[in-house]
Amino acid sequence: MFPNIIFAALPLLARATYLDDSLLQKPLQDSRPHSRPERVVPLTLDSHLHYTFPSLSSSDNTTPLPFELIQDLRTWSSEFCLDTINIPLDLSVPGTITYTYSSPDSAPAPLTRPKITSHMSWVTSRSWKLGERIPLGTVGVRKGGMIAMEAQAARLDLRTPFIYVPTGIWDVLVQAARPERLPVDREEDTVVDCESKGVFPDIVFGLNEDGEEKEYAENVDELVVRPEQYVVETAEGKCVLLVRNAESCDDGEIVLGWAAIRGREFVLDWTKGRIGFGR
Numbered sequence: 001m002f003p004n005i006i007f008a009a010l011p012l013l014a015r016a017t018y019l020d021d022s023l024l025q026k027p028l029q030d031s032r033p034h035s036r037p038e039r040v041v042p043l044t045l046d047s048h049l050h051y052t053f054p055s056l057s058s059s060d061n062t063t064p065l066p067f068e069l070i071q072d073l074r075t076w077s078s079e080f081c082l083d084t085i086n087i088p089l090d091l092s093v094p095g096t097i098t099y100t101y102s103s104p105d106s107a108p109a110p111l112t113r114p115k116i117t118s119h120m121s122w123v124t125s126r127s128w129k130l131g132e133r134i135p136l137g138t139v140g141v142r143k144g145g146m147i148a149m150e151a152q153a154a155r156l157d158l159r160t161p162f163i164y165v166p167t168g169i170w171d172v173l174v175q176a177a178r179p180e181r182l183p184v185d186r187e188e189d190t191v192v193d194c195e196s197k198g199v200f201p202d203i204v205f206g207l208n209e210d211g212e213e214k215e216y217a218e219n220v221d222e223l224v225v226r227p228e229q230y231v232v233e234t235a236e237g238k239c240v241l242l243v244r245n246a247e248s249c250d251d252g253e254i255v256l257g258w259a260a261i262r263g264r265e266f267v268l269d270w271t272k273g274r275i276g277f278g279r
Helices: 002-019 067-071 167-177 194-199 211-216
Strands: 038-045 051-054 064-066 080-086 095-101 120-124 134-143 145-150 153-156 163-165 202-207 222-225 231-233 239-241 243-245 254-256 265-269 274-278
Touching (some): 051 067, 064 067, 134 254, 145 202, 163 167
Parallel strands (some): 163 243
Antiparallel strands (some): 038 051, 038 095, 051 064, 080 095, 080 265, 120 274, 202 222, 231 239
């Protein structure tokens, strides 16, 4: 008789268990801290070494935008608080721009969870165009020893891949890289021996923390651009030197093209008005 009573009660016990929320299996809670949503778009490189990216505007989502527009705050609304740019060393792989939204409410799908950016060198800017003036103390080349000269400032220019350095530094780099021919009509005519990249020096920009430009910089020391960043191998197997003599610029200024941020994380922080170079 007792077995019959037990079996008869089983449906009631099962129903009671179903109704008791404390006995239900619950999903694990997300222990990660709250973070702002992001959206990732591709950077596309053309045959002239110019990057473009798609517009986020719903009214114009077909016309690609030139890369340099990403530097100008006036191009963007307040819905973004920072942009993270990644240009891979392998240029056959598309780069990316990761937009971080100021609030979850302003973010459309598709979204990804933000990364935590660390080990950054930050430079503060007072211009609407971030990176318009990067205070420097020195610029030089380093391979074992260091050859450097004083410098005042550099300008970030994402329209071009090329880095423009003072004549004294250019002359030293030419001795080390021994380009096969110097540019005449086409910038890509400056080519170097691909097998010799291992002996090329680093280009080192001393980011200024002292002197009259101190108020523009914080927590920064050096921006080091290595040969694998300033030399690019084309699909034809030709190695192009992405460095130029600053005298070839109209005003002779030091310019950091996108080769300087290639292979590192680069951040445009609109909230704090600064740029960050991954180390």
